[in-house]
Amino acid sequence: MSNQTIFKRLKKDHEKHRELLNRIETMTGESEERRTLFNNFRTEVTAHAAAEEETLYSTMLEDPELRHDGQHSVAEHHELDELMAELADMPMTDAAWTQKFKKLQHDYLHHIDEEEADMFPAAKEELSTSEAKELGEKFEERKPEEYARALEGKDMEDNRE
Numbered sequence: 389m390s391n392q393t394i395f396k397r398l399k400k401d402h403e404k405h406r407e408l409l410n411r412i413e414t415m416t417g418e419s420e421e422r423r424t425l426f427n428n429f430r431t432e433v434t435a436h437a438a439a440e441e442e443t444l445y446s447t448m449l450e451d452p453e454l455r456h457d458g459q460h461s462v463a464e465h466h467e468l469d470e471l472m473a474e475l476a477d478m479p480m481t482d483a484a485w486t487q488k489f490k491k492l493q494h495d496y497l498h499h500i501d502e503e504e505a506d507m508f509p510a511a512k513e514e515l516s517t518s519e520a521k522e523l524g525e526k527f528e529e530r531k532p533e534e535y536a537r538a539l540e541g542k543d544m545e546d547n548r549e
């Protein structure tokens with residue numbers, strides 16, 4: 389069983405997301421490999437964000453000191469979700485795809501940088517280490533369920549590594 393705090397666990401996912409974005413960015417045009425990477429990114433981020441909301445952010449929303457930060461991040465999840473849905477429906481050969489992907493990359497990196505620099509430290513101050521570890525465990529449980537749900541909703545292949 390995992391004994392990581394929610395913060396360490398979420399950062400581990402963020403590293404994976406940064407790497408996937410980099411790989412997609414270094415490729416050009418439409419290819420099966422690039423499409424698969426993009427689909428993986430979308431499913432992975434959808435599951436990550438849902439499980440993050442069910443654990444860390446639901447806890448933050450209950451705390452008057454952290455509520456505002458929680459709401460900000462959840463609102464960004466919705467915007468990112470829309471961007472990813474738009475990209476999924478466009479051919480990668482379009483110049484508009486590249487433009488929109490750049491926006492997604494910029495906005496997503498901003499989102500996770502902000503979580504790591506502001507949201508997590510603020511939450512860390514209010515939570516005990518055992519609470520943070522419990523949330524980490526809960527995240528570990530919720531994420532595979534959310535991954536399966538994301539695959540179903542988006543009609544995508546399971547490409548988990």
Ligand SMILES: [Fe+2]
Pocket residue numbers: 437440461465499503
């Ligand atoms: Fe997030």
Ligand SMILES: [Fe+2]
Pocket residue numbers: 398402436440500503
């Ligand atoms: Fe996150």
